[in-house]
Amino acid sequence: MKLLKLFKIAFKAVILNKLRTLLTMLGIIIGVASVIAMLAIGEGSKESIRASITSMGSNMISIQPGADVRGGVRRSRTEMQSLTLKDYEAIKEKASLLSYVTPSVDGGGQVINGSNNWPSTIYGVNPDYLSIRVWDLQSGSMFTDADVKSAGKVAVIGKTIVDNVFLEGIDPVGQMIRFNNIPFKVIGVLEEKGENTSGLDQDDVVIAPYTTVQKRILAIDYLREIIASAVSEDEAQNAVTEVSGILRVQHKLAENEDDDFHVRSMDELISTSSSTSEMLTILLVAVASISLLIGGIGIMNIMYVSVKERTKEIGLRMAVGGKGSDILMQFLIEAILISITGGLLGVILGLGSTVFIEKFLHWPTSVSLYSIVISFAVCAVTGIFFGWYPARKASALDPITALRYE
Amino acid sequence: MSREIITIVDLKRDFIMGPETVHALKGISFTVKEGEFVTIMGSSGSGKSVLLHILGCLDRPTSGIYELDGLNVKDLCKDELATIRNEKIGFIFQSYNLLARTSAIENVELPLLYSNKVSSAEQRERAIEALERVGLGNRLHHTPGQLSGGQQQRIAIARSLINNPVIILADEATGNLDTRNSYEIMALFQKLNKQGITIIFVTHEPDIASFSSRTIVLRDGLVIQNDKNSNILSAEDELAKLPKQDAML
Structure with missing residues (x-):
């Protein structure tokens, strides 16, 4: 029940700063969307390469x-x-x-x-x-x-x-x-x-x-x-x-x-086909990790600023009985909320742009469930990972100093 | 006789500042009984803020005894102190410390968010009740920005009441208010005190102290005066005496 209450607090804080939240999310949104779109394009070309290699009788x-x-x-x-x-x-x-x-x-x-x-x-x-x-x-x-x-x-x-x-x-x-x-x-x-x-x-x-x-x-x-x-x-x-x-x-x-x-x-054909696939996968994973890393740093940055800006509020919350762990959870939930919502919007944007690419650029694409699951999971992990440090910082504040902070 | 809410004996608090040790409290003893309205006065540097922080379980004494509602506070850990603040103490600050862009009702609910013992429905009920008690029953959904200083402080008072604390600690609660609003707030405190709520009020204004039942004066970390107030003024009456044009402003 306490977790639910903390969730409400975090949700409220995210809602109160709509623009800032949205800008923070943007990094994640673009990261996830590009991961999904890229993997879709990658999978698409992989499949078409595979199909043409298969047509050479690779099996x-x-x-x-x-x-x-x-x-x-x-x-x-x-x-x-x-x-x-x-x-x-x-x-x-x-x-x-x-x-x-x-x-x-x-x-x-x-x-x-x-x-x-x-x-x-x-x-x-x-x-x-x-x-x-x-x-x-x-x-x-x-x-x-x-x-x-x-x-x-x-x-x-x-x-x-x-x-x-x-x-x-x-x-x-x-x-x-x-x-x-x-x-x-x-x-x-x-x-x-x-x-x-x-x-x-x-x-x-x-x-x-x-x-x-x-x-x-x-x-x-x-x-x-x-x-x-x-x-x-x-x-x-x-x-x-x-x-x-x-x-x-x-x-x-x-x-x-x-x-x-x-x-x-047809060993030779098979190895050509699989090495092409592997190369593509490595390339895409690299691009994906970089964009998600940048999104994560964005979250950390904004959470850090947020902790500074709300020092007095943290002091008050502690004064009325908030424990260090409560404050930690609150900020962590905030970070995760931002990253997960961003991830969700990113998935939607990614699917949208994939459809766009397929329809208007006529590139072969193939959205795989695993790309959605993975980018979403990475998102949540990013939120926890990059939200941890600022949240920890907030929870370690001394209530008296925090209350006096101007 | 009524029970003792606060007992402190030979309370000391030292701060180590580099090579020097600052003795902020040099051995303070007093008790506060249930139903009292005590003012702690003193000039800046007298140690009254340090004392209030210790009384409020935000800080721990270096030595001495501090019992709050029968509980020895001195040796409790951080989380246990947080629980005590949550269940036994109501804080009121000079600058109100309300959450911006958050409705009165949600501000008042805040302490209960950190409690496991109260359901969401009861939380809301108690918040409304507390706001009605401070005369803001018609301002439940206003945000602090939409309210005057006096009204904001009333929200803060409602917030301090919501957990049914054994004591309310007010730190210069009228410091940011004009005389009329100050007196209104003091009238509210007197009313709450009459209902049985124990209050400790830190201030440096003597006229505010005259509304309380006892005044403790600190200087250089020691109690120099601890007298029952023989002539308690009624804030209601003082309010009535204020010039009318003041009200027009």
């Missing part, structure tokens, strides 16, 4: 057969037949950290349409492939699981193929092409992707159901690769471990035997 996982040594002769991975559809089915069934998974077989050949031809590569995959690579279709549609089951002769082609084997102005969707003399119906065209980081033209592809490619083009029953995507970038490394475990069981490998396969994640 992609690739499983290839391992090089084997038989009779002293090392053989190329592509000749290995140790990766099978059974492995794919096992991974699909058991792995919990993967969102998509597809078998993959590929082979080179000539794409022919009428009198035009072009050397390219055909990838045999399932419909998940587009999601894993984060590729989109420009027109038409992707083949379906039914096409995979029936080994349908349908294909989705990249922009480079379109440019080279189709005459200008002709819509490739619905047309027939031949790949190594096997006819395929074009049912979709991929969106242009350009070259990848190692200079490979990503538009120079023909995508078809893996069953079709296995049976009709390559005449094999094993897989060259299994491609998957982890549920998130952060889980990629765990997914690698999980898949390895599943494959070791699948291949009946004993404890002391080495893996006969390779599981790889």
